[in-house]
Amino acid sequence: MTMMLEQERLQVAKTALAMLQTGLVVNTSGNVSIRVDDRIAITPSGLPYESLEARDIPVVDMQGNPLSGDLLPSSETPLHVSVYAANPSVKAIVHTHSVYATAVSTLVKELPAIHYQVVDLGGPVPVAPYQTFGSAELAKSVTDTMRGRTATLMQNHGSLTVGENVDQALARTITLEWLCRVYLIAVQSGTPSLIDDEELDRVLQQQIRLGEERQRRLNARGRRA
Numbered sequence: 001m002t003m004m005l006e007q008e009r010l011q012v013a014k015t016a017l018a019m020l021q022t023g024l025v026v027n028t029s030g031n032v033s034i035r036v037d038d039r040i041a042i043t044p045s046g047l048p049y050e051s052l053e054a055r056d057i058p059v060v061d062m063q064g065n066p067l068s069g070d071l072l073p074s075s076e077t078p079l080h081v082s083v084y085a086a087n088p089s090v091k092a093i094v095h096t097h098s099v100y101a102t103a104v105s106t107l108v109k110e111l112p113a114i115h116y117q118v119v120d121l122g123g124p125v126p127v128a129p130y131q132t133f134g135s136a137e138l139a140k141s142v143t144d145t146m147r148g149r150t151a152t153l154m155q156n157h158g159s160l161t162v163g164e165n166v167d168q169a170l171a172r173t174i175t176l177e178w179l180c181r182v183y184l185i186a187v188q189s190g191t192p193s194l195i196d197d198e199e200l201d202r203v204l205q206q207q208i209r210l211g212e213e214r215q216r217r218l219n220a221r222g223r224r225a
C-alpha cells in the first residue's frame, strides 16, 4: 500500500531533525510543513523529533482537517494553513522559537537592514504583533504581516519563513537567526549603521545577475555531460 505524500512526510521528518540538531529548536518547539496542491504534511504535536518517521507526519487539507496519519497535527496548523492559503507560491513553512530571533522579536517592530543578506528575506523583516499560540488571531497576524515577504518575526514567540521548497525555507530560517544574532551583538555595542533601500535594490540586482550567470554555467555543464 502506498502512503499519501510519503516523500514529503519523510522530508518534513528530516527537516525537523535538522532543526533540532542545529539548535534552532529545543524539545518539541517549532514546526515544519510542506504543501502539495491542497494537502499539507506537517509535524505532529508534542512528539520528539529524534524518532519521527514518515508515518508519524500527519497530512491535513487546506482547512486543517486530517487526511492521513494517527497523530495530532501541530498546534500551529491554523497558522500554516493560513499562510499557504494567502500565498499560492509558498510550498514549505518553517517556524521556530530560536534564541536570537525570539529575543529580537521582543525589542523591535522590524529587524532593520543591518546586512545585505536581508535581501534573501525580502528586505527588513517585520514583526507580527503578539497573539496566543495556536489561535486564529495569530494566524491572521502573521499572514497579514507576511504579505510579499519570505520571513517574519513573531512578537514574543519566534520566527516563520517560507520557501518554494523546504530546503529554501530552512535556509531562510538559518539566515534570519544569523541576522538577529548580528543585530543583537551590534546594538549591545553601539548604534549600528544600516543599508538604505537604494543599496538594497542594487544588492537584489547583483544577486539576480549572479543567479543567472550561475544557471548559465550549470546549463553548460549539463550539455557537456
Ligand SMILES: [Zn+2]
Pocket (backbone or CB within 6 Å): 030, 076, 095, 096, 097, 133, 157, 158
Ligand atoms: Zn511557536
